[in-house]
Amino acid sequence: MNTNHMPSIIYQHMAKHHIQQFAPAWIKLEYDTATIKEVGGDWQHYFHKQPEIGSELHASCEILFGMLPITESFELPQVQLIQNQYTDISGIRHQNTDWVLFSDVTAHTLQMQQYQQASNELVLLKGQLKRTLNRYVGEEVLDRISKGDLQFDVAGERKLISTLFVDIRGFTPFNERHDAQVVMQTLNDYMDCMLPPILNEAGMIDKIMGDGAMAVFGVLSSDKEAVYNAFTAAKHILSSVKKLNQVRHSHDLEQLGVGIGIATGEAVLGILGSHDRRCFTAIGSHVNLASRLESTARVGEILVDAKSHQLLGEALIPTQLELKGIGKVTAYSCLHDILVYQYDI
Amino acid sequence: MIQKKICILGAAGVGKTSLTAQFVYSKFSEKYLSTMGVKIDRKQVEVGNTSVNLMIWDIHGEEKYKKITTSYLRGASGIITVIDGTRPDTVPTALEILERVEQDLGIIPNVFLINKADLTDAWCIPNDTIEELAQHHQSTPVYKTSAKTGEHVEESFLKLAEMLIQS
Ligand SMILES: Nc1nc2c(ncn2[C@@H]2O[C@H](COP(=O)(O)OP(=O)(O)OP(=O)(O)O)[C@@H](O)[C@H]2O)c(=O)[nH]1
Numbered sequence: 001m002n003t004n005h006m007p008s009i010i011y012q013h014m015a016k017h018h019i020q021q022f023a024p025a026w027i028k029l030e031y032d033t034a035t036i037k038e039v040g041g042d043w044q045h046y047f048h049k050q051p052e053i054g055s056e057l058h059a060s061c062e063i064l065f066g067m068l069p070i071t072e073s074f075e076l077p078q079v080q081l082i083q084n085q086y087t088d089i090s091g092i093r094h095q096n097t098d099w100v101l102f103s104d105v106t107a108h109t110l111q112m113q114q115y116q117q118a119s120n121e122l123v124l125l126k127g128q129l130k131r132t133l134n135r136y137v138g139e140e141v142l143d144r145i146s147k148g149d150l151q152f153d154v155a156g157e158r159k160l161i162s163t164l165f166v167d168i169r170g171f172t173p174f175n176e177r178h179d180a181q182v183v184m185q186t187l188n189d190y191m192d193c194m195l196p197p198i199l200n201e202a203g204m205i206d207k208i209m210g211d212g213a214m215a216v217f218g219v220l221s222s223d224k225e226a227v228y229n230a231f232t233a234a235k236h237i238l239s240s241v242k243k244l245n246q247v248r249h250s251h252d253l254e255q256l257g258v259g260i261g262i263a264t265g266e267a268v269l270g271i272l273g274s275h276d277r278r279c280f281t282a283i284g285s286h287v288n289l290a291s292r293l294e295s296t297a298r299v300g301e302i303l304v305d306a307k308s309h310q311l312l313g314e315a316l317i318p319t320q321l322e323l324k325g326i327g328k329v330t331a332y333s334c335l336h337d338i339l340v341y342q343y344d345i
Numbered sequence: 346m347i348q349k350k351i352c353i354l355g356a357a358g359v360g361k362t363s364l365t366a367q368f369v370y371s372k373f374s375e376k377y378l379s380t381m382g383v384k385i386d387r388k389q390v391e392v393g394n395t396s397v398n399l400m401i402w403d404i405h406g407e408e409k410y411k412k413i414t415t416s417y418l419r420g421a422s423g424i425i426t427v428i429d430g431t432r433p434d435t436v437p438t439a440l441e442i443l444e445r446v447e448q449d450l451g452i453i454p455n456v457f458l459i460n461k462a463d464l465t466d467a468w469c470i471p472n473d474t475i476e477e478l479a480q481h482h483q484s485t486p487v488y489k490t491s492a493k494t495g496e497h498v499e500e501s502f503l504k505l506a507e508m509l510i511q512s
């Protein structure tokens with residue numbers, strides 16, 4: 001928009017409200033030097049005493065040290081010249097004249113601060129949660145090893161295991177829409193639906209990844225086959241999530257879905273790392289397959305690979321999939337309704 | 346007396362403000378107040394027989410949607426790149442920022458601080474990573490610091506000051 005076409009009364013009205021709140025002050029410099037030629041605007045807002053004509057600007061404004069002369073225009077947003085007062089400083093080179101403009105952006109910055117704080121706190125909290133859970137998982141495994149419950153040597157043992165991946169759908173956008181406290185609480189609630197069914201079915205949680213988890217079955221002793229444990233855990237996860245969603249629905253809270261992938265195969269098991277950061281790990285091609293199946297699964301869907309299906313002997317619906325990095329595979333699907341819908345008639 | 350500008354960079358919440366507060370005021374607070382924009386502090390240090398007036402630019406953390414503007418770095422003689430020793434994903438963020446800065450300013454003296462060393466239980470930066478950082482541009486000093494206990498804080502800032510004088 002061209003402000004020249006603005007009726008002057010409108011322009012003045014807007015200027016009064018919008019420009020004045022920034023308390024602008026400007027300093028004109030001798031071209032290509034740091035020498036002050038003119039001082040204008042609300043300089044009292046930024047300087048204790050008026051910067052002297054003919055002196056060097058960085059003598060009265062130390063932070064411009066190293067920035068003058070202005071070789072090309074620059075912006076220094078949100079500089080705290082005084083505690084809790086934020087100033088945008090611009091260096092402007094225009095038609096053989098150099099200008100430095102100061103504008104007070106405190107009001108806007110303090111508002112933004114709240115958003116930034118919430119999002120940064122979330123990042124720190126997420127890191128903490130991940131560490132706590134991983135440590136718990138790690139300790140449990142090391143504990144079982146010391147009890148003789150779990151046996152494998154550090155060099156790695158081969159075993160037929162089933163790997164399960166589960167992940168909350170739509171968590172990233174949810175995260176961006178809500179404040180840190182709410183997000184953490186929600187993440188915890190969904191994790192509470194996902195982790196106990198795994199542990200109850202003799203699954204071992206290998207990793208917690210932000211909004212999802214990887215678990216292996218067939219390492220801890222169980223009287224059932226690994227794949228059967230994995231599939232049972234998956235079904236229990238879906239029914240817990242459904243219950244949680246019913247509660248959330250009744251409180252008018254947003255519901256989230258989960259998707260699950262399971263694959264079975266031989267893997268090498270072992271403990272990686274040195275004594276202070278040991279972690280259990282399973283390495284096998286089916287692990288990648290399980291992860292891809294999980295990312296393909298729809299909300300409420302369990303996708304299992306052909307090997308798992310064969311061992312399970314359950315009637316599931318075959319589907320042809322093209323998986324990234326793997327190619328064409330036949331997977332078997334089991335779909336549950338885990339979201340509560342409200343029908344308005 | 347020489348004046349030098351240095352910038353502290355890194356992901357959000359790694360401890361940039363806390364390290365500056367520890368170095369300049371010998372203070373630490375558990376409370377997290379996210380920095381907006383930039384705050385400038387000063388401290389005079391002695392390197393050999395030379396007094397150096399360090400002007401420390403504590404810049405806001407780098408986030409996905411809020412990259413650091415390189416105009417803050419104009420006129421800087423050195424940088425401190427901070428990593429959170431309890432969050433491995435702050436390593437790639439640090440390296441990304443450093444790369445952007447170096448594209449703009451060229452290679453200038455830098456030290457890596459891996460902070461929160463007091464949180465030994467939660468520490469998760471393997472020694473390999475530390476060695477890789479130390480190999481950055483052949484050789485870069487790396488310190489495990491704690492803004493809380495003060496461990497290696499002064500030492501690392503002084504190391505940078507020394508590098509500034511030599512360069
Ligand atoms: N235990 C411990 N906590 C620390 C240390 N350094 C910082 N913290 C804490 O980590 C949180 C973030 O510290 P800040 O110094 O504000 O981090 P920052 O890098 O300036 O954060 P932004 O300005 O948002 O980028 C605060 O709660 C600090 O108390 C440390 O060495 N040890």
Ligand SMILES: [Mg+2]
Nearest residue numbers: 361362379380
């Ligand atoms: Mg800060």
